[in-house]
Amino acid sequence: MASTAPRPAACVLGQRITVRGTLTGEEDLVVEGRVEGSVSLAGHLVVAVGGVLEADLDVQSVEVHGEVRGDIVASESITIDKGAFVAGNVRAPRVIIHDGAQFQGAVEMEVDLPEGLARGLTR
Secondary structure, three states: OOOOOOOOOOEEEOOOOEEEEEEEEOOOEEEOOEEEEEEEEEEEEEEOOOOEEEEEEEEEEEEEOOEEEOOEEEEEEEEEOOOOEEEOOEEEOEEEEOOOOEEEOOEEEOOOOOHHHHHHHOO
16 A cells, blocks of 8 residues: 655755755755755755855755755756746756746756657767
8 A cells, every 4th residue: 555644844944044064864955044065965955035055956856946056966857946046057857947047057958868869869
């Protein structure tokens, strides 16, 4: 029988909290404050409006509504919302940059193309 247990609520770093150093975890995280250093997270990260990360990120997925200055690597997806600012390179299988977002950097997407299409592109 499949588990129907609800997913635990995300941990929240409030607006008046600053973390310096390496932040690691297995759960979801919402940053409303400031993080300086690096973030390695096996869960989903939300950078809230007003949240500032001067950090390299290695996460499952991330939604940026605030500001990130650093490279972002996600195993699933990266979403940069309208009004958000990202300065750094991003790499994920799925990258979404909404109209009105500010982005400075390079995008690398890991895409598995169908074999026939992949062969046609290499000619």
